[in-house]
Amino acid sequence: MKQALLLLLLLFPQWLWAQTATLTGTVRDTKQGVPFASVAVPGTTLGTTADANGRFTLAEVPAGTVQLQVSAVGYTTVSRAETLQDGQRKELDITLTATAAELTEVVVTGVSRATEIRRSPVPIAALGRREISLNANTNVIDAAVRGIPGLTAVTTGPNVSKPFIRGLGYNRVLTMYNGLRQEGQQWGDEHGVEVDGYDIERVEVVKGPASLLYGSDAVAGVVNLLPGLPSGPQGRLKGEVLSEYQSNNGLIGNSLGLNYQKNGFQTSLRGSHRLAHDYRNRVDGLVYNTGFREQTLTGMAGVSKAWGSSHWYLTLYDNQQEIPDGSRDSLSRRFTRQVAEGDADDIKNRPLVSEKELQSYAIGPLHQRIRHYRVFTRSQFRLGAGELHLLLGAQQNNREEYNHPTAPEQPGLALRLNTYTYDLRYHLPAWQGFEATLGSNGMGQQNRHRNATDFPIPNYDLLDAGGFLLLKKPLGKLELSGGLRYDSRWVSWQDFYVAPNAATGFDGAATATTPEANLQFPAFRRRYQGVSASLGGSYAASSQLTLRANLARGYRAPNIPEIGSNGLDPGAHIVYLGNRDFQPEFSWQQDLGVLWHQPTLDVQVEVFHNYLQNFIYQARLLDEAGQPVVIVPGNTTYQFQQSAARLYGLEASLNWRPAALPWLAFNNSLSFVNGLNEDARLLEQQGRDARYLPLIPPLRTRSELRATLPARASRLSGTYLRATLDGSARQTRYYALDNTETATPGYALLGLGAGTTWTSATGQPLLQLFVQVDNVLDTAYQAHLNRLKYFEYYAGSPNGRSGIYNPGRNVSVKVVVPF
Structure with missing residues (x-):
C-alpha cells in the first residue's frame, strides 16, 4: 500500500x-x-x-x-x-x-472526440449561429428544422415544437443543452424545449440511434443545443444587444449578452425576453389562445488553463404559454372561449372571443406555465496523454396547466420534476493508432404532483445508469469506429389515491383512508435493461469523395405515461391509458452515405433503414361496438399499444456555387421517411387504416438561392439577398385507424430575405440587420405534424375547412448591435 x-x-x-x-x-x-x-x-x-x-x-x-x-x-x-x-x-x-456547404465542419455530439462531419460514420448535421440568425424563428427547434434535412417537429402553435428525427420523437429523441440532457415533461405534446434561442451558437443533430453514448431516450437521435463561449479580446467586456419583431403574431424579442475573458478566466451572462399575441392566417384569422410570454437568464463562469478547464452554468427559464382548444361558432367560424366546466360547459354555445382579446399581449386565464432551472458544471482534465471529462448537473422542471375557467388560480396539472445527472468519460492515450474512450453516465429523477386536480401520470422515482467503451482506428483512407454499452433503469411508484377535495371543488391527491378515495395508480416497481452497440466506418476514396456506413442497435426503456398513465392531460385534451407490461424498445438501424465535396459543389446522399422491436404508439380506445370510448367529455381517449415497426428513407442535399459567380450559392435539400406498422394481427383486423405509423412527416424539400455581395471598400459587409422555397408533398401515408390522422395536402412556401453589417471606418461591426419574409404569398396550409390541424368540434363547416391552419405571412426584422 x-x-x-x-x-x-x-x-x-x-x-x-x-x-x-x-x-x-x-x-x-x-x-x-x-x-x-x-x-x-x-x-x-x-x-x-x-x-x-x-x-x-x-x-x-x-x-x-x-x-x-x-x-x-x-x-x-x-x-x-x-x-x-x-x-x-x-x-x-x-x-x-464565401458560403457553400459545411461537410468539413467539426462536431462534438454523437462522437467520442471532435470529428469532421464527413468522417463520422454516424449521420450528423450542424447548424451555426449565422444560419439561425438569417431565419425568423419562434423557437430554436423551429430554426433547426429549417436548416437540417431529416429533422422535423410536432407543433402546437408557434412556440411549441418537439423535435422528431426520421419519423421518431418524444422520448426517442434526446435533447441536450451543452451536453446536459434536457429533462422536462418531454412525453407531452403541448410544450417545447426550455432554452433561450438567442443564446444558442450552434445546433448539432445525430440522426439515428445514439444510445451507445447517451443510453435510453436517444434511440432516434440527439439534438444538442450549444451556447457560445466568450470570444472577445483579452481583458475587454464584449457583448451584444438584440431586438426582434415579427408581424404575424406581433412578437417582440429583446436580449442582452455580455462576455469577458482574461488570463484563462471566462464568464458570460445573457438575459432575454419575448412576448407575442395570437398568430394569424387567412383562413382562421387570429387563432385564439396561441400567445406566449418567455423570460430567460443564462450565466457561465469558468477557467481554462494548461491543465484543462472547468466551467459552471446556471440557467433560469420562465414561460407562460396559452392553451388553444379550437372551439368556435359553427356558422361564423369565429373562435369562442370556455367560461364554464363539466355539464355547465355547452361547447357549441360558448361566448365569442372579441377582437381586442385576440390582439392582446395579456396571457389568458387558460394557459400553462413552465419554469425550468439548471445548474451544472463541465470540466476537462489533461492527465498526461489522456483526458478526463466530467459533467455534473441538477435541474428542476415545474409545469402547471391552468384549465379551470371558474377557478383561474387553480392549476389542473402541477408537476415538479427534479433530475440529477452525471457523465464521466476518459479518453485513453492513443495506442498503436487506437483511440479508446471509457465512460459512464446516468441520472436520478423524482417527479411529484403539487396542488393539482388532474393526474395523468403517477408520482414516480427513476434511476438510470450505463457504461460504455468506444474505439476508433484509422487504417489509411479507412477509419473504423464502434462500441458497446449496457444500461439499467429502475422505475417505481407507490399507491396513489385521488378523492374529491371539498376546499377546491375538484379532485385532489388523497390517502387510502380519505373518504371516496379511488386508487388511480397502483404501486409499481420494475427494472429495464438493454445492450446498445454500434459499428461503422468512413472511407476517403479521394479528397472529394467519402463513403460511410454504420450499423447501430438502440435501446429505450418505456417512459412513465406509456406504462403508468391513467388520466386526463388537460393541455392535450386527451385521456391517456398506459400498459404496465410493456417491454423496452430496441432498434436496428443501417445507414449508408455518399459525400462529394469540392470548392464549387457539395453533394450528400444518406439512406437508412430502421427496424424497431416493441415499438410503442398511441391509438384511440374503442368499445365492443367499435365506437370511441369517452371517459372525460370533450376529450378523446388513447391507449398505448406495442408492436414491431419499420422505418426507411433518405436525405439528400446539393449545394452549388458557380466558379464564375463565387458570390452566388444555390443550396437544395430533400428528406423522405416512411413508417410501417408490423403488427400482423392489427393489419389483418383493420387493413390499410393501420398500415402506417402515426406522425410520419411527408416528403420535404428546401431550395435557397443566396447572393452575398463581394467585400469592397465600404462601410457595409456581409450583405446578402436570398430567396427560399419550402415544399411539402401531399401526405397519404398516415395512421388512419379510428380517424386518428387524415391526409394532408401538399404546399409550397416562398421566403425572401436580406441583411447586412454596418461597420466603422476601422472595420469594427456596429450593427447587423436581418430582414426575412416567410410565406410571402400568404398560403393557407396545414403541416401534417401540426397538432392544431385536429382541433375541430364539428363534422363539417361552412367554408369546408377543418381544424386550425398554420401561420400566414410573416415579416421579421432583427437588429444586433455588438459592442
Missing part, C-alpha cells in the same frame, strides 16, 4: 503537467483579412476572435495534434488539423471562401 501511494504521489504532478503552445495568424479571404472571425478548438473551451484585420492569437493550446475550426458570417467554416510542439509559437495563414 505504501509503495502504491508513493507511486501515486510521484505520478500526480506528471498527470497535471500539460505541454502547451500558442497559435497566431491571419484569417483572410482572397484579398484581405476577415474581421472578427471566430477561431476555436471544438470540444474544448479554447477560442478567440480575430481583430478588425483578421489577426488572432490563441494561447495555451495543448501540444500534439488539435482540430482548429475557423468561421465567420458569410464564409464557409474551415477545419484543419495542426500539430504543435511544447512551447512552440506557430504562425498560420487561413483562407475562407
Whole structure:
C-alpha cells in the first residue's frame, strides 16, 4: 500500500503537467483579412476572435495534434488539423471562401472526440449561429428544422415544437443543452424545449440511434443545443444587444449578452425576453389562445488553463404559454372561449372571443406555465496523454396547466420534476493508432404532483445508469469506429389515491383512508435493461469523395405515461391509458452515405433503414361496438399499444456555387421517411387504416438561392439577398385507424430575405440587420405534424375547412448591435 501511494504521489504532478503552445495568424479571404472571425478548438473551451484585420492569437493550446475550426458570417467554416510542439509559437495563414456547404465542419455530439462531419460514420448535421440568425424563428427547434434535412417537429402553435428525427420523437429523441440532457415533461405534446434561442451558437443533430453514448431516450437521435463561449479580446467586456419583431403574431424579442475573458478566466451572462399575441392566417384569422410570454437568464463562469478547464452554468427559464382548444361558432367560424366546466360547459354555445382579446399581449386565464432551472458544471482534465471529462448537473422542471375557467388560480396539472445527472468519460492515450474512450453516465429523477386536480401520470422515482467503451482506428483512407454499452433503469411508484377535495371543488391527491378515495395508480416497481452497440466506418476514396456506413442497435426503456398513465392531460385534451407490461424498445438501424465535396459543389446522399422491436404508439380506445370510448367529455381517449415497426428513407442535399459567380450559392435539400406498422394481427383486423405509423412527416424539400455581395471598400459587409422555397408533398401515408390522422395536402412556401453589417471606418461591426419574409404569398396550409390541424368540434363547416391552419405571412426584422 505504501509503495502504491508513493507511486501515486510521484505520478500526480506528471498527470497535471500539460505541454502547451500558442497559435497566431491571419484569417483572410482572397484579398484581405476577415474581421472578427471566430477561431476555436471544438470540444474544448479554447477560442478567440480575430481583430478588425483578421489577426488572432490563441494561447495555451495543448501540444500534439488539435482540430482548429475557423468561421465567420458569410464564409464557409474551415477545419484543419495542426500539430504543435511544447512551447512552440506557430504562425498560420487561413483562407475562407464565401458560403457553400459545411461537410468539413467539426462536431462534438454523437462522437467520442471532435470529428469532421464527413468522417463520422454516424449521420450528423450542424447548424451555426449565422444560419439561425438569417431565419425568423419562434423557437430554436423551429430554426433547426429549417436548416437540417431529416429533422422535423410536432407543433402546437408557434412556440411549441418537439423535435422528431426520421419519423421518431418524444422520448426517442434526446435533447441536450451543452451536453446536459434536457429533462422536462418531454412525453407531452403541448410544450417545447426550455432554452433561450438567442443564446444558442450552434445546433448539432445525430440522426439515428445514439444510445451507445447517451443510453435510453436517444434511440432516434440527439439534438444538442450549444451556447457560445466568450470570444472577445483579452481583458475587454464584449457583448451584444438584440431586438426582434415579427408581424404575424406581433412578437417582440429583446436580449442582452455580455462576455469577458482574461488570463484563462471566462464568464458570460445573457438575459432575454419575448412576448407575442395570437398568430394569424387567412383562413382562421387570429387563432385564439396561441400567445406566449418567455423570460430567460443564462450565466457561465469558468477557467481554462494548461491543465484543462472547468466551467459552471446556471440557467433560469420562465414561460407562460396559452392553451388553444379550437372551439368556435359553427356558422361564423369565429373562435369562442370556455367560461364554464363539466355539464355547465355547452361547447357549441360558448361566448365569442372579441377582437381586442385576440390582439392582446395579456396571457389568458387558460394557459400553462413552465419554469425550468439548471445548474451544472463541465470540466476537462489533461492527465498526461489522456483526458478526463466530467459533467455534473441538477435541474428542476415545474409545469402547471391552468384549465379551470371558474377557478383561474387553480392549476389542473402541477408537476415538479427534479433530475440529477452525471457523465464521466476518459479518453485513453492513443495506442498503436487506437483511440479508446471509457465512460459512464446516468441520472436520478423524482417527479411529484403539487396542488393539482388532474393526474395523468403517477408520482414516480427513476434511476438510470450505463457504461460504455468506444474505439476508433484509422487504417489509411479507412477509419473504423464502434462500441458497446449496457444500461439499467429502475422505475417505481407507490399507491396513489385521488378523492374529491371539498376546499377546491375538484379532485385532489388523497390517502387510502380519505373518504371516496379511488386508487388511480397502483404501486409499481420494475427494472429495464438493454445492450446498445454500434459499428461503422468512413472511407476517403479521394479528397472529394467519402463513403460511410454504420450499423447501430438502440435501446429505450418505456417512459412513465406509456406504462403508468391513467388520466386526463388537460393541455392535450386527451385521456391517456398506459400498459404496465410493456417491454423496452430496441432498434436496428443501417445507414449508408455518399459525400462529394469540392470548392464549387457539395453533394450528400444518406439512406437508412430502421427496424424497431416493441415499438410503442398511441391509438384511440374503442368499445365492443367499435365506437370511441369517452371517459372525460370533450376529450378523446388513447391507449398505448406495442408492436414491431419499420422505418426507411433518405436525405439528400446539393449545394452549388458557380466558379464564375463565387458570390452566388444555390443550396437544395430533400428528406423522405416512411413508417410501417408490423403488427400482423392489427393489419389483418383493420387493413390499410393501420398500415402506417402515426406522425410520419411527408416528403420535404428546401431550395435557397443566396447572393452575398463581394467585400469592397465600404462601410457595409456581409450583405446578402436570398430567396427560399419550402415544399411539402401531399401526405397519404398516415395512421388512419379510428380517424386518428387524415391526409394532408401538399404546399409550397416562398421566403425572401436580406441583411447586412454596418461597420466603422476601422472595420469594427456596429450593427447587423436581418430582414426575412416567410410565406410571402400568404398560403393557407396545414403541416401534417401540426397538432392544431385536429382541433375541430364539428363534422363539417361552412367554408369546408377543418381544424386550425398554420401561420400566414410573416415579416421579421432583427437588429444586433455588438459592442
